[in-house]
Amino acid sequence: MAANTDLPPGVDKEQVFGMLAMEMEYKVELFNRLAMACFNKCVDKRYKEPELTMGENSCIDRCVSKYFLVNGIIGQMLSAGQRPM
Amino acid sequence: MATSSGIESNDGFSSSKEAEPETPQIPPFRMPTMEEIGAQEVWNNCAIRSVASGVMGGGLGLFMGLFLGALDNPLMQEEMTAREQFIYTAKQMGRRSWSSCKAFAVMGLIFSAAECIVEKARAKHDATNTVVAGCVTGGSMSARGGPKAACVGCAGFAAFSVLIEKFLERHT
Numbered sequence: 001m002a003a004n005t006d007l008p009p010g011v012d013k014e015q016v017f018g019m020l021a022m023e024m025e026y027k028v029e030l031f032n033r034l035a036m037a038c039f040n041k042c043v044d045k046r047y048k049e050p051e052l053t054m055g056e057n058s059c060i061d062r063c064v065s066k067y068f069l070v071n072g073i074i075g076q077m078l079s080a081g082q083r084p085m
Numbered sequence: 086m087a088t089s090s091g092i093e094s095n096d097g098f099s100s101s102k103e104a105e106p107e108t109p110q111i112p113p114f115r116m117p118t119m120e121e122i123g124a125q126e127v128w129n130n131c132a133i134r135s136v137a138s139g140v141m142g143g144g145l146g147l148f149m150g151l152f153l154g155a156l157d158n159p160l161m162q163e164e165m166t167a168r169e170q171f172i173y174t175a176k177q178m179g180r181r182s183w184s185s186c187k188a189f190a191v192m193g194l195i196f197s198a199a200e201c202i203v204e205k206a207r208a209k210h211d212a213t214n215t216v217v218a219g220c221v222t223g224g225s226m227s228a229r230g231g232p233k234a235a236c237v238g239c240a241g242f243a244a245f246s247v248l249i250e251k252f253l254e255r256h257t
Contacts, residue, residue: 044210048254054201058142059208 030071038063092243129204133160135198142193143186150182188226196222196246215250 042059043052052060117125127133154177192209200218223242224235 042208049257051125053204053210055204055208055210055214057129058205062208 034064034067037067102251131198131201134201135194138197139190139194143190145193146186146189148181149189150185151178153185154181162255192226195225212247212250215246216243219246222246 038060042056042063044056155174157174157177196218199221200214203217204214207214209249220239223238223240226242227234227238230238
């Protein structure tokens with residue numbers, strides 16, 4: 001059948017949609033910042049060829065993985081109620 | 086991510102916003118499909134790149150050896166008939182081109198593999214990658230003559246490959 005609608009009591013659909021919309025905005029913001037940060041860090045400003053070189057590719061891989069790691073750590077710290085450094 | 090997707094897009098100008106007629110028709114940005122990404126990832130693999138480089142080097146060596154082998158004159162030129170001279174020259178060309186093909190193929194393979202590995206490890210696109218790769222190639226090819234010959238080969242080939250790289254950069 002369609003999606004199961006077993007919401008916990010006291011939470012209505014509006015709230016869920018609101019939360020999902022906020023989540024989507026967070027994700028988009030995360031992607032944009034990640035792309036800008038890793039681009040500024042990894043890609044040389046003087047373009048010599050139209051495609052990403054291998055060095056830039058591996059730099060971007062590492063940058064993205066570090067960014068997600070740090071993002072997860074900060075998210076955990078925030079949700080645990082501590083102040084981020 | 087459907088909304089503004091950063092780097093490769095056109096700073097937010099899409100063809101739907103045609104308020105000013107002066108903005109050129111920029112096609113909307115389209116994310117690459119998995120096949121396109123896969124096709125680009127093929128050339129990121131060090132093994133495939135080095136094998137392809139080796140094959141290209143082998144082809145180059147074949148033609149160079151053919152050409153240089155044709156210039157060789159037989160030693161006993163007066164005693165052979167024209168047909169014998171022809172056969173001798175042909176054999177010489179074949180032998181020379183095969184040996185030069187092998188040498189160039191190995192050179193291309195080692196250079197490409199070294200450059201790929203160094204570039205992936207450093208995560209930078211620099212001239213240093215070319216220098217290290219050239220040194221490794223030159224050193225390994227002259228390793229038979231002892232450590233001093235290996236050093237000379239390393240420095241020489243590194244300088245040569247940096248020059249070729251600068252030349253190709255300027256002309257592409």
